[in-house]
Amino acid sequence: MELSKNFIPGAVETKWYQHWIDQGYFHSVPNDKPAYTVVIPPPNVTGVLHMGHCLNNTIQDILVRRARMQGMNPCWVPGTDHASIATEAKVVAMLRERGIAKSSLSREEFLSYAWEWKEKYGGIILQQLRKMGCSLDWERTSFTMDPDYYETVIKVFIDLYKKGKIYRGKRMINWDVKAKTALSDEEVIHKEVNGKMYHIKYKLDLPGDEYITIATVRPETIFGDTAICVHPKDPRYTHLVGKHAFVPMINRRIPIIADDYIEIEFGTGALKVTPAHDINDFQLGQKHGLEVIDTMNDDGTMNDAAPMYLGKDRIEVRKIIAADLEAAGNLVKIEDYVNQVGFSERTDAIVEPRLSLQWWVDMKQLAAPALEKVMSDEIHFHPAKFKNVYRHWMENIKDWCISRQLWWGHRIPAWYDKEGNVYVEASLEKVYTTYPETVGKELYQDADCLDTWFSSWLWPIEVFKGMSNPNNAEINYYYPTSTLVTAPEIIFFWVARMIMAGEEYMGKIPFKDVYFTGIVRDKQGRKMSKSLGNSPDLLGLIDQYGADAVRFGIMIASPAGNDLLFDESTLEQGRNFNSKLWNATKLLKMWEPRQSKEGVVPEDAAFAMDWFQAKLSATQLEVDEMLKTFRLSEALKTIYGLIWDDYCSWYLEWIKPGFEQPIHATVFEKSIEFYDALLQLLHPFMPFITEEIHHTLKTQTEDLCVKELAPISKVDESVLHAGVLLKNVISTLRDARNKNQIKPKDTIELHIQSDNNTAYQRIQNILAKQINAKSIAFTNTAIGSSIVVALEKDKFYLVADQAIDTASLKENLLKDLAHQKGFLESVEKKLANEKFVQNAKPEVIAIEQKKKADALARIQTIEESLAQL
């Protein structure tokens, strides 16, 4: 069979993915084997695959595929999140394009558009995961708004309400004026913004023309001012406390109060207090019993508290108010000022603090066990540094605002009567049953939805129907899940809350290990984002390089828990690795028809096979350990080196038969076997090409995808060491050839002077081949007119046809000699140090003594070589 010149990924990938699906390899049912369960962090239902997903899902696939090959029963559950605010925003935008305003639709009409949208775009991201080769159990695809899931979310709300852990309260919340909804603290992104500090003077309610000057970055909020506050010990203002001032432009009279919350040094030392629009002002207002005047509508425009700006956006007002204040004679000055401003994660609108009646979860009790499980390492965080971050948050946890003023999501199961009484139940019928006093009353349901995370925190439970069908066989088998792979940015949003839900509703942790991936950044270290346009098109990259190369590229640059700087050159490296694998296959296939069964295996090939077996086993052990400790990037690097350097560059060259010579059948078989073992080791990282080559090498009885790893054979340390020596000799002699400008085609004669000839006898054919020597001889004496190379205690004489550059040879030897002598000196100094000899461990001293002996021997060798020149 003639193999194509290069490996072409496209068709191969489609073929094998379909085959794996047809064979049902990714579908799991409970059985006798140990379960290895992973639930996907559900991407937004309308999302498209980006680099973050690529990294995250590649890692999960590696873990799952590895588990499959280790004979476990892996189950990787796919699914999507309804992502209430993001999806609703998209639907609203889509409707706007069609000329439909959300406000013109009923809730039911809007939701039918939303479902239509979900059906149309909802599957895209899951299709894209198939392209990447993800071995997900598609029969288990879940959605956070599936009927059972929906009911479970409602059930949890009611349960927590009845336990007194959910309450309704008027609090300062973060208001997204674009989406017209409350946001949790975690959904607000703080950014530094260049703004202005306005100094504004308020006329005092005193005889004469006296003023007090305040400083603010938000002059448009003055209409909500209900006090001015100063520090009680500020000598500038003590005489004014208890007096009153007038808000500019509207001339509303407000008191001047004192509180040590004020920083004397900041601004003018006098603070305008606006309880409706600032969290700190709100607290101050509560303490001093101040009035709360809301000056804004829910879309961020000014209301009738600011009659002259009615209907204008607050940001717009900030720009024009300075001129009006100036005209009114109240503006003192404007300074440049940098401050932190909160933006909505979803809509990028500037978040407004706003007083509002919302639903809250009391977090204190839920947090305690969840903190303990992580601190005690019952749940392992990788890397462990995130334990600190987690602890800090959990110890300072605040109540969770769970209501969102949206329609797309799980509608809050609360009904109100005209008097404002609240009845929480799953349906109106149930309300009438549970609360007989409501019978005959007209009730209306809360219009709001629950925060998306209020459904996702049940994900590892409800994908197995652990709550809608408690104690079923699946939840008992698959839960707790094994490993969660996610981004550190959602450690509080999601990870912490899943642990709480697990403890509360299953009485068990939801997962044993959490692997935090880094954030994918561009070459310059910037976070990838749509607005920067630095997020590459993943499917385009897969088309260009192949899925295996993309997986390779993203994993090789991805240290655990550190951000990864994405650079397309690693994808090239991945594609080159594909080529290397393919070319090695071509070489093996070339030898296939030229096998000979005659005679015994040549001694050098026997050595090569022994060596590679030892190297393979040793590396398999290393990789095993690395994967156990989630050092995936290192494992991939190790496998890459084993294949490229040890197998291709060394082993295949060592066993390579001469020009048009046959290869011994035993050697050929063994080489195929080795290669297959390498493919198996690599398979979790690069599933497509490894499966393809596995079947190209020979007729296989099973697919690599489900082939169980064989036990690792014992490592023969001595042959491993012999291999190191051989590689060392080859490199050193090649270097000597290079330095003496011996052309690659020119042969040399090699004479070896050693105490241990037998060590070289077994490998001399390999050595001859690798350094292009026409003969190898052993000698007890120096060989004249040769290039002398010293390695450890042995000497090598290279006899070439061309003239030898004795001067440079001598120079090199002298350099080496000086180096060795310096080294010897430092070792001797150490050994002469009494304190060292007294304190150091015996094995450390033994090592130093060996160093000394070796250095002495080496100096002798070099001196002898010099004498011969």
Next chain:
RNA sequence: GGGAGCAUAGCUCAGUUGGUUCAGAGCAUCUCGUUUACACCGAGAGGGUCCGCGGUUCGAGCCCGUGUGCUCCCA
């Protein structure tokens, strides 16, 4: 303002409880080379005051203190 983390070769990172020939890898760089697997390649080489300063120790990239620079989270 509070908290967490990072600083090792041009770049991205390893470096296990302080102790092997005097700090490793991949990529990049340089030199040589198209001999039938592979130029998406082969052979070889160069490159580091382990951020500064101080301390503990016989011995520090690793431990302690301190300074500087950067990143992230929270207010």
